[in-house]
Amino acid sequence: TLAAPAIAQSAPEIKWRLTSSFPKSLDTIYGGAEFFAKRVSDLTDGKFQIQVFAANEIVPGLQALDAVSNDTVEMCHTVSYYYVGKDPTFAIGASIPFGLNTRQQNAWLYMGGGNQLMDEFYAGYNVQGFPCGNTGAQMGGWFRKEIKTVADLKGLKMRIGGFAGTVMTKLGVVPQQIAGGDIYPALEKGTIDAAEWVGPYDDEKLGFVKVAPYYYYPGFWEGGPTVHAFVNIDKFNALPPAYKAAIESAAAYANTWMLAKYDIENPKALIRLHAQGAKVLPFSVEILTASFNAAEEVYKETSAKNPKFKKVYDSLVAYRGEADLWQQYADGTFDRFMSYLQQQKKV
Template identity: 60%
Template sequence: MDRRSFLTKASVGGVAAAGAAALASPVVAQTLPKINWRMTSSFPKSLDTIYGAAETFANYVSGMTDGNFKIQVFAAGELVGGLQAADATAAGTVEACHTASYYYWGKDPAWALGTAVPFGPNYRQMNAWYYYGGGIDMTNKFFNKQGLQAYPCGNTGAQMGGWYRKEINTLDDLKGLKMRIGGFGGKVMEALGVVPQQIAGGDIYPSLEKGTIDAAEWIGPYDDEKLGFYKVAPYYYYPGFWEGGPTLSAMFNLKAWNKLPKAYQEVLQAASAAANSDMMANYDWKNPPALKRLVGQGTKLRPFSAEILTAAFEAANKIYADISKTNAPFKEMYDSQRAFMRESFLWLQLAEYNFDTFMMQMDNAGKL
């Protein structure tokens, strides 16, 4: 082999090797900066499903950036209280939080619509509204004014109606009842005579045990079992009509968000969407066996009466109408959600509802 031929082949090989080395690591890892953020959760580590969604999100972000963008997750109380997560993020104390926007509805009822309001959309409807109905843009038009950018990052699906120390059969049984209930649901229950209490998850059990409250709603069988509510309040009601499809949010300090490279903004959106799907699947897998265990330990399942559901529905609609008269952001989001629900149920009641109902009948008959 002559010198010219050798050098030519060596050069080609060198270029190929260099190209292979360049392709071996993601392009984003070669061109974008190393960033470290902190995310505070509104939930304790013991709730592996709902707290875990934030860690799932952070893991996706790190994986998609080859470790260049790292987000450290802190449980409620480690940096700030669970109910101060959004405030701390807006103030820049941390760059991000994982929370339920309805915790902050007391500032403005429009906060609630990012998560859930009584008799609002279910999980599938919330996703459709967010991703295809303009929900992300509508909520961020509001959240940007609070110094935040936010994306859906988890859902529990329809929740249970809570734990009660006594049976609730009529509207009269609700009058004067001290109940821990989060978000906008408390305002509707207040219209029925309930005295709502906003208490963080870790403080619910001792409050029930001491009789400081008479009832409490949290999430559903898996998480409720972990918190031990069945030991101090035997009656477990359904459905949680105030949370048909409660969506959690990954919220980012708006100034920090705007400083990110566009690629990192896309990564955060993609990681939020992935965690959103993952959390619902996690609950769907874990709730059925947890419900069986709860019943086996003496939990008494009870449905809310039609009287209570109807009264709550009418009270909620009156409240929404009153707020919409003076609150433009609330009206925009609420009207959009409600219009989509009317369209959505036309479809869901035909295929999904009838299929599910038949399969449940087969299951109850022992044929599944």
């Protein structure tokens, strides 16, 4: 069957630009945007082309959202929590300390009302969000010396951003904002004492093991952070329906792809880092508990003065209670038994 003329009008040739918050060297998190753009092209017979630009090619990485808000570019690939300076509600779309793990985050966003609630909020910035990547739970970062107690955190200069930094401030940490490329020399000179980045695969590229070998886990401030594709709302609304569908489906596929790539690469990188001398250690329960209590204070204070934050936070927290109960049954015991077998070198 040949298509009627109306069809041709529904498949216009469109070229967009996407600005990423990441450098090309981070092939998984930056690569997620390229995977996304390739799928959109494939889904539209090459008619809808989205060209991906690395951080600083058009705007600096942390201005990606602004560039979409003000229509400098049609879309970006970034992490919502980078923009907590505008409003802490941005954090919830990505990850908040002691929030959801990756599966729970996806469940809440796609089927628990999270995407709708965040889009109501994002609309105030002229953007619509699509989950478009996830790193899995991150590591807690690299420290120049051992951190055993909450007292060891006092005065610690740590490269840690946004909402997590606010929480850590309550424990005496002095948060530092430092771009990725400047972290290594700062750690080497001792200008800072610690730095969190992502996880084994990305962290290995920056060489931290040589200057700050204590590698703590988990990164309790991001148990399953979402990377978003943000689209300028007016530009999105002007698209033909099939192109809107292409953005939505390609973003969902990229969400799965990025996590899968991290889950393949991180185990190998962790093994290599261990061989290079990384001392891989868990945060103590004392530190985790104090951090949780500090986070609860921050949530209480923020909810009291910011109704937008409270609305989305309350939805996430209601789901978290149920999800953390269920997680202990089928999935949790399966994982724990497999860990037990792994420790016995049976798998």
